[in-house]
Amino acid sequence: MRSDTLIQKYFPELSEQQLQQYGQLPALYQHWNDQINVVSRKDIELLPERHVLHSLGIAKVMRFLPGERVMDVGTGGGFPGIPLAIMFPETQFHLVDSIGKKIKVVQEVAKALGLNNVTATHERAENIPGKFDFVVSRAVTQLKDFYPWVRGKFNKDSKNTLSNGILYLKGGDLTQEIKDSNLVAKQYYLKDYFTEEFFETKQVIYVKG
Numbered sequence: 001m002r003s004d005t006l007i008q009k010y011f012p013e014l015s016e017q018q019l020q021q022y023g024q025l026p027a028l029y030q031h032w033n034d035q036i037n038v039v040s041r042k043d044i045e046l047l048p049e050r051h052v053l054h055s056l057g058i059a060k061v062m063r064f065l066p067g068e069r070v071m072d073v074g075t076g077g078g079f080p081g082i083p084l085a086i087m088f089p090e091t092q093f094h095l096v097d098s099i100g101k102k103i104k105v106v107q108e109v110a111k112a113l114g115l116n117n118v119t120a121t122h123e124r125a126e127n128i129p130g131k132f133d134f135v136v137s138r139a140v141t142q143l144k145d146f147y148p149w150v151r152g153k154f155n156k157d158s159k160n161t162l163s164n165g166i167l168y169l170k171g172g173d174l175t176q177e178i179k180d181s182n183l184v185a186k187q188y189y190l191k192d193y194f195t196e197e198f199f200e201t202k203q204v205i206y207v208k209g
Protein backbone atom coordinates (compact mmCIF):
# COMPACT_ATOMS: atom_id res chain seq x y z
CA MET A 1 0.00 0.00 0.00
CA ARG A 2 1.18 3.56 -0.69
CA SER A 3 2.63 5.35 2.30
CA ASP A 4 0.04 8.15 2.39
CA THR A 5 -2.91 5.73 1.89
CA LEU A 6 -1.75 3.47 4.72
CA ILE A 7 -1.21 6.38 7.09
CA GLN A 8 -4.58 7.95 6.19
CA LYS A 9 -6.31 4.66 7.02
CA TYR A 10 -5.24 5.04 10.66
CA PHE A 11 -5.03 8.84 10.90
CA PRO A 12 -7.98 10.14 8.83
CA GLU A 13 -7.71 13.69 10.20
CA LEU A 14 -4.45 14.54 8.40
CA SER A 15 -4.15 17.59 6.13
CA GLU A 16 -3.33 17.42 2.41
CA GLN A 17 0.14 18.71 3.20
CA GLN A 18 0.80 15.99 5.77
CA LEU A 19 -0.43 13.28 3.39
CA GLN A 20 1.81 14.66 0.70
CA GLN A 21 4.77 14.55 3.09
CA TYR A 22 4.07 10.93 4.05
CA GLY A 23 3.70 10.16 0.35
CA GLN A 24 7.18 11.56 -0.35
CA LEU A 25 8.95 9.35 2.20
CA PRO A 26 9.43 6.12 0.16
CA ALA A 27 11.15 7.88 -2.76
CA LEU A 28 13.24 10.07 -0.45
CA TYR A 29 14.49 7.10 1.57
CA GLN A 30 15.06 5.04 -1.56
CA HIS A 31 17.26 7.84 -2.86
CA TRP A 32 19.25 8.35 0.36
CA ASN A 33 19.47 4.67 1.22
CA ASP A 34 21.24 4.00 -2.07
CA GLN A 35 23.99 6.34 -0.86
CA ILE A 36 24.03 5.85 2.91
CA ASN A 37 22.46 2.70 4.30
CA VAL A 38 19.99 3.76 7.02
CA VAL A 39 17.21 1.22 6.47
CA SER A 40 17.98 -2.45 5.86
CA ARG A 41 17.76 -3.13 2.12
CA LYS A 42 15.15 -5.87 2.56
CA ASP A 43 12.99 -3.45 4.56
CA ILE A 44 13.01 -0.48 2.22
CA GLU A 45 10.00 -1.79 0.24
CA LEU A 46 8.12 -2.18 3.50
CA LEU A 47 8.99 1.34 4.66
CA PRO A 48 5.35 2.57 4.95
CA GLU A 49 4.34 -0.21 7.33
CA ARG A 50 7.55 -1.18 9.14
CA HIS A 51 9.07 2.24 9.60
CA VAL A 52 6.52 5.01 9.05
CA LEU A 53 3.39 3.46 10.57
CA HIS A 54 5.44 1.72 13.28
CA SER A 55 6.90 5.10 14.31
CA LEU A 56 3.37 6.49 14.47
CA GLY A 57 2.43 3.89 17.06
CA ILE A 58 3.70 6.54 19.49
CA ALA A 59 1.10 8.98 18.13
CA LYS A 60 -1.66 6.52 19.11
CA VAL A 61 -0.42 6.62 22.70
CA MET A 62 0.54 10.29 22.95
CA ARG A 63 -0.69 13.42 21.17
CA PHE A 64 2.24 15.84 21.53
CA LEU A 65 1.23 19.43 22.21
CA PRO A 66 2.27 22.62 20.40
CA GLY A 67 5.52 23.88 21.92
CA GLU A 68 6.52 20.58 23.55
CA ARG A 69 10.11 19.42 23.00
CA VAL A 70 10.78 15.81 22.05
CA MET A 71 14.18 14.14 21.63
CA ASP A 72 14.59 11.05 19.42
CA VAL A 73 17.60 9.10 20.74
CA GLY A 74 19.48 6.96 18.21
CA THR A 75 17.25 8.14 15.38
CA GLY A 76 19.29 6.45 12.62
CA GLY A 77 17.72 7.71 9.39
CA GLY A 78 14.94 9.49 11.31
CA PHE A 79 12.72 6.87 13.00
CA PRO A 80 10.52 7.49 14.84
CA GLY A 81 11.33 11.25 14.75
CA ILE A 82 10.54 12.15 11.13
CA PRO A 83 7.06 10.53 10.90
CA LEU A 84 6.20 12.10 14.29
CA ALA A 85 7.45 15.55 13.20
CA ILE A 86 5.09 15.40 10.19
CA MET A 87 2.19 14.41 12.46
CA PHE A 88 2.88 17.15 15.06
CA PRO A 89 4.13 20.19 13.10
CA GLU A 90 3.92 22.53 16.12
CA THR A 91 6.03 20.30 18.38
CA GLN A 92 9.83 20.64 18.30
CA PHE A 93 11.76 17.44 17.53
CA HIS A 94 15.47 17.05 18.21
CA LEU A 95 16.88 13.96 16.47
CA VAL A 96 20.17 12.63 17.79
CA ASP A 97 22.53 9.91 16.59
CA SER A 98 26.15 9.06 17.33
CA ILE A 99 26.83 8.36 13.63
CA GLY A 100 27.27 11.51 11.56
CA LYS A 101 26.30 10.17 8.14
CA LYS A 102 22.89 9.10 9.48
CA ILE A 103 22.29 12.63 10.73
CA LYS A 104 23.12 13.90 7.24
CA VAL A 105 20.27 11.75 5.85
CA VAL A 106 17.90 13.07 8.55
CA GLN A 107 18.80 16.67 7.70
CA GLU A 108 18.34 16.11 3.96
CA VAL A 109 14.99 14.36 4.42
CA ALA A 110 13.71 17.09 6.79
CA LYS A 111 14.80 19.75 4.30
CA ALA A 112 13.15 18.01 1.33
CA LEU A 113 9.89 17.74 3.30
CA GLY A 114 10.05 21.39 4.40
CA LEU A 115 9.91 20.43 8.10
CA ASN A 116 10.88 23.44 10.19
CA ASN A 117 10.23 21.69 13.53
CA VAL A 118 13.19 19.30 13.20
CA THR A 119 16.79 19.75 14.34
CA ALA A 120 19.35 16.96 14.13
CA THR A 121 22.65 16.53 15.95
CA HIS A 122 25.56 14.14 15.55
CA GLU A 123 26.20 13.37 19.22
CA ARG A 124 25.76 10.69 21.83
CA ALA A 125 22.47 11.11 23.71
CA GLU A 126 24.32 11.33 27.05
CA ASN A 127 26.01 14.56 25.91
CA ILE A 128 22.94 16.43 24.70
CA PRO A 129 22.27 19.53 26.83
CA GLY A 130 18.84 20.99 27.61
CA LYS A 131 15.53 19.65 28.82
CA PHE A 132 12.76 17.82 26.99
CA ASP A 133 9.15 16.90 27.62
CA PHE A 134 9.45 13.46 26.05
CA VAL A 135 12.16 11.15 24.74
CA VAL A 136 11.21 8.74 21.94
CA SER A 137 13.30 5.88 20.59
CA ARG A 138 13.33 2.60 18.67
CA ALA A 139 15.83 -0.25 18.42
CA VAL A 140 18.72 1.37 20.27
CA THR A 141 19.41 -0.58 23.47
CA GLN A 142 17.93 -2.25 26.55
CA LEU A 143 15.90 -0.07 28.92
CA LYS A 144 18.36 -0.56 31.79
CA ASP A 145 21.17 0.95 29.69
CA PHE A 146 18.97 3.54 27.98
CA TYR A 147 17.42 5.15 31.03
CA PRO A 148 20.70 6.54 32.49
CA TRP A 149 21.44 8.31 29.17
CA VAL A 150 18.32 10.46 29.51
CA ARG A 151 17.84 10.68 33.27
CA GLY A 152 17.72 14.33 34.33
CA LYS A 153 16.86 15.59 30.84
CA PHE A 154 13.10 16.04 31.44
CA ASN A 155 11.23 19.29 32.08
CA LYS A 156 9.73 19.20 35.58
CA ASP A 157 6.31 20.56 34.54
CA SER A 158 4.18 18.04 32.67
CA LYS A 159 1.37 19.43 30.52
CA ASN A 160 0.24 16.30 28.71
CA THR A 161 -1.96 13.26 29.42
CA LEU A 162 1.09 11.32 30.65
CA SER A 163 3.81 12.88 32.81
CA ASN A 164 6.96 13.76 30.87
CA GLY A 165 9.00 10.64 30.14
CA ILE A 166 10.18 8.01 27.67
CA LEU A 167 8.08 6.45 24.89
CA TYR A 168 10.08 3.53 23.50
CA LEU A 169 9.03 1.28 20.59
CA LYS A 170 9.78 -2.36 21.36
CA GLY A 171 8.74 -5.86 20.29
CA GLY A 172 8.54 -9.36 21.71
CA ASP A 173 8.28 -10.49 25.32
CA LEU A 174 9.57 -7.63 27.44
CA THR A 175 8.92 -9.07 30.89
CA GLN A 176 12.59 -9.80 31.62
CA GLU A 177 13.87 -6.56 30.09
CA ILE A 178 11.49 -4.46 32.18
CA LYS A 179 12.37 -6.45 35.31
CA ASP A 180 16.11 -6.01 34.68
CA SER A 181 15.65 -2.24 34.34
CA ASN A 182 14.06 -1.83 37.81
CA LEU A 183 11.77 0.77 36.21
CA VAL A 184 8.01 1.08 36.37
CA ALA A 185 6.96 0.68 32.74
CA LYS A 186 3.51 0.86 31.19
CA GLN A 187 2.99 -1.25 28.05
CA TYR A 188 0.71 -0.20 25.17
CA TYR A 189 0.06 -2.89 22.53
CA LEU A 190 0.08 -1.70 18.92
CA LYS A 191 -2.17 -4.58 17.81
CA ASP A 192 -4.93 -2.64 19.61
CA TYR A 193 -4.51 0.11 17.00
CA PHE A 194 -3.11 -1.49 13.81
CA THR A 195 -4.33 -4.74 12.19
CA GLU A 196 -1.21 -5.67 10.16
CA GLU A 197 0.50 -8.84 11.40
CA PHE A 198 3.78 -6.98 11.87
CA PHE A 199 2.29 -5.26 14.93
CA GLU A 200 1.26 -8.48 16.68
CA THR A 201 3.93 -8.21 19.43
CA LYS A 202 4.92 -4.57 19.01
CA GLN A 203 4.51 -2.21 21.95
CA VAL A 204 5.11 1.31 23.11
CA ILE A 205 6.76 1.27 26.53
CA TYR A 206 6.19 4.34 28.67
CA VAL A 207 8.50 5.20 31.56
CA LYS A 208 8.08 8.36 33.62
CA GLY A 209 11.11 10.65 33.36
Ligand SMILES: C[S@@+](CC[C@H](N)C(=O)[O-])C[C@H]1O[C@@H](n2cnc3c(N)ncnc32)[C@H](O)[C@@H]1O
Nearest residue numbers: 074075076079097098099123124125138139140
Ligand atom coordinates in the same frame (compact mmCIF):
# COMPACT_ATOMS: atom_id res chain seq x y z
C1 LIG B 1 19.48 -0.06 15.14
S1 LIG B 1 19.70 1.66 14.90
C2 LIG B 1 18.02 2.22 15.01
C3 LIG B 1 17.78 3.49 14.24
C4 LIG B 1 16.37 4.04 14.28
N1 LIG B 1 15.96 4.40 15.63
C5 LIG B 1 15.38 3.06 13.68
O1 LIG B 1 14.62 2.45 14.43
O2 LIG B 1 15.40 2.88 12.45
C6 LIG B 1 20.40 2.23 16.43
C7 LIG B 1 20.97 3.63 16.34
O3 LIG B 1 21.29 4.10 17.65
C8 LIG B 1 22.46 4.89 17.56
N2 LIG B 1 23.03 5.00 18.91
C9 LIG B 1 23.50 4.00 19.70
N3 LIG B 1 23.91 4.49 20.89
C10 LIG B 1 23.68 5.83 20.87
C11 LIG B 1 23.88 6.89 21.81
N4 LIG B 1 24.39 6.67 23.02
N5 LIG B 1 23.52 8.15 21.45
C12 LIG B 1 22.99 8.38 20.23
N6 LIG B 1 22.79 7.42 19.30
C13 LIG B 1 23.12 6.16 19.61
C14 LIG B 1 23.32 4.15 16.53
O4 LIG B 1 24.28 4.98 15.93
C15 LIG B 1 22.26 3.68 15.52
O5 LIG B 1 22.08 4.60 14.46
